[in-house]
Amino acid sequence: MIDWNPLLLTFKLALITTVLLLVISIPIAYWLAYTRSKTKPVFETLVSMPLVLPPTVIGFYMLVAFSPANAFGSWLDHWLGLRMVFSFEGLVLGSLIYSLPFMVHPIQAGFANLPPSLKSASYVLGKSKLTTLTKVMLPNIKPSLITGIILAFAHTIGEFGVVLMIGGNLPGRTRVASIAIYDEVEAMNYSAANTYSLILFGITFFILLLVYLINGGYFNRSKHD
Amino acid sequence: MIELAFQKILKSSSGEMILDVQLELKEKQLITLYGKSGAGKTTLLLILAGLLSPEKGLIKVGDELWTDTENGIQLPPQKRNVGFVFQEYALFPNMTVRENLLFALDKNQPRKIVDHLVEIIDLGQLQNRDTRTLSGGQKQRVALARALVKKPKLLLLDEPLSALDHEMRIRLQSYIMEVHKEFMLTTVLISHDVSEIIKLSDFLIEMDHGQIVRQGLPADMFTSDRVNAKFQFTGEVMKMVKQDFIVIVTVLIGKDLVKVIANDKEAENLAIGDRVLIASKAFNPIIHKIN
Numbered sequence: 001m002i003d004w005n006p007l008l009l010t011f012k013l014a015l016i017t018t019v020l021l022l023v024i025s026i027p028i029a030y031w032l033a034y035t036r037s038k039t040k041p042v043f044e045t046l047v048s049m050p051l052v053l054p055p056t057v058i059g060f061y062m063l064v065a066f067s068p069a070n071a072f073g074s075w076l077d078h079w080l081g082l083r084m085v086f087s088f089e090g091l092v093l094g095s096l097i098y099s100l101p102f103m104v105h106p107i108q109a110g111f112a113n114l115p116p117s118l119k120s121a122s123y124v125l126g127k128s129k130l131t132t133l134t135k136v137m138l139p140n141i142k143p144s145l146i147t148g149i150i151l152a153f154a155h156t157i158g159e160f161g162v163v164l165m166i167g168g169n170l171p172g173r174t175r176v177a178s179i180a181i182y183d184e185v186e187a188m189n190y191s192a193a194n195t196y197s198l199i200l201f202g203i204t205f206f207i208l209l210l211v212y213l214i215n216g217g218y219f220n221r222s223k224h225d
Numbered sequence: 226m227i228e229l230a231f232q233k234i235l236k237s238s239s240g241e242m243i244l245d246v247q248l249e250l251k252e253k254q255l256i257t258l259y260g261k262s263g264a265g266k267t268t269l270l271l272i273l274a275g276l277l278s279p280e281k282g283l284i285k286v287g288d289e290l291w292t293d294t295e296n297g298i299q300l301p302p303q304k305r306n307v308g309f310v311f312q313e314y315a316l317f318p319n320m321t322v323r324e325n326l327l328f329a330l331d332k333n334q335p336r337k338i339v340d341h342l343v344e345i346i347d348l349g350q351l352q353n354r355d356t357r358t359l360s361g362g363q364k365q366r367v368a369l370a371r372a373l374v375k376k377p378k379l380l381l382l383d384e385p386l387s388a389l390d391h392e393m394r395i396r397l398q399s400y401i402m403e404v405h406k407e408f409m410l411t412t413v414l415i416s417h418d419v420s421e422i423i424k425l426s427d428f429l430i431e432m433d434h435g436q437i438v439r440q441g442l443p444a445d446m447f448t449s450d451r452v453n454a455k456f457q458f459t460g461e462v463m464k465m466v467k468q469d470f471i472v473i474v475t476v477l478i479g480k481d482l483v484k485v486i487a488n489d490k491e492a493e494n495l496a497i498g499d500r501v502l503i504a505s506k507a508f509n510p511i512i513h514k515i516n
Binding site for chain 1: 302308
């Protein structure tokens with residue numbers, strides 16, 4: 001029988017990361033979709049960096065920045081009681097950065113494809129920017145939001161490099177499923193590695209299938225007469 | 226009185242153009258903006274609604290200053306109390322017809338205005354429909370009703386009827402006339418259709434390349450005394466005035482208004498809006514030399 005803790009930890013991490021990312025990404029995506037600022041390309045690049053950067057690079061710099069041996073890390077530790085290195089909090093922060101583009105990009109595209117007259121119409125009807133966002137814009141980019149949520153969740157499940165660098169391999173705290181697989185292989189325990197792998201394979205398959213079904217509109221048919 | 230005096234630089238595919246507007250609009254009138262596409266008509270409406278701001282200038286509605294670039298005043302669209310009907314309708318797809326109207330209500334505004342509008346614009350049957358399933362004319366009616374929920378003083382209509390077929394147009398024209406009168410609105414409408422303009426509007430403004438080129442009464446601006454050398458025309462009856470034994474029928478042919486005399490019997494069969502044929506008999510043709 002395998003140890004279920006790494007899998008539970010993986011899903012806990014993915015869930016927390018996804019919820020936080022959704023909250024963070026809506027304003028970022030809104031700004032990127034509508035700004036005319038000349039600094040936009042810089043911010044777009046920063047958001048997209050985790051797509052191409054080796055996760056170990058992110059993990060390495062986070063390890064350096066948050067190490068209690070350094071000024072910032074010790075300040076966090078001393079004043080906020082936060083130790084980011086080799087902790088679950090650190091994993092969450094790493095995952096937020098690592099999965100950011102997977103949440104921001106679909107939402108940004110959703111905003112950009114929304115007819116501008118919807119926003120204008122709501123403003124002319126006297127509705128504030130916030131009301132317009134929550135009552136008009138977000139409900140009309142639901143498929144983009146769902147895509148972002150699913151992709152960010154799936155991508156966090158598949159995380160390895162960042163987690164290993166900043167979290168290490170502490171059972172029950174930072175040993176997520178992807179690390180556990182690596183660990184079992186190292187220990188020549190192929191059957192356990194195979195079980196973890198199969199479970200992750202199946203889950204990611206169904207998650208991605210869901211994205212394509214939603215984008216293909218399979219759930220919207222016959223809803224309206 | 227609505228005073229407009231502003232400039233805005235417009236960038237389009239054909240280069241830069243300056244929208245330069247100097248206008249005084251009388252309240253409670255139905256005013257039509259007419260002109261080629263790209264003349265700046267839609268931009269003028271967007272600036273009036275506060276959705277765009279001019280580089281320089283002033284907009285004054287009654288005693289209220291809506292825009293005054295010199296003193297940094299630019300009232301946001303939320304505070305202008307304007308009704309706007311967009312060319313592409315802009316109905317919210319996540320709401321039903323009724324929800325679209327309810328969304329437009331101000332906080333604490335009684336709902337009875339929604340029921341009233343549903344009644345006068347005949348939306349009763351459509352109330353619970355998904356807006357994506359409506360026809361163009363139905364969408365336009367919903368957009369018109371939604372724009373009126375807040376009881377605006379100023380109603381702006383961006384080519385509301387251009388995408389509709391003839392019959393639907395006539396129906397919507399009468400809805401617009403009805404609400405214009407009932408709500409005592411100042412209405413600014415963009416239109417390319419001469420018969421529509423003559424039927425609906427009190428005042429006509431023609432724009433070209435960002436400039437106001439002509440303004441005046443619609444009938445004056447479209448009537449000309451050019452000789453028309455064809456023997457028969459088709460047109461639309463605009464007006465019928467009875468004088469003693471005859472009826473003077475005003476017919477719109479192309480862009481010209483022509484007055485034709487009809488006797489009582491002929492006039493009996495005619496109504497405003499009818500398509501008619503005007504033919505000249507062979508014994509009084511006009512002869513006009515062409516070089």
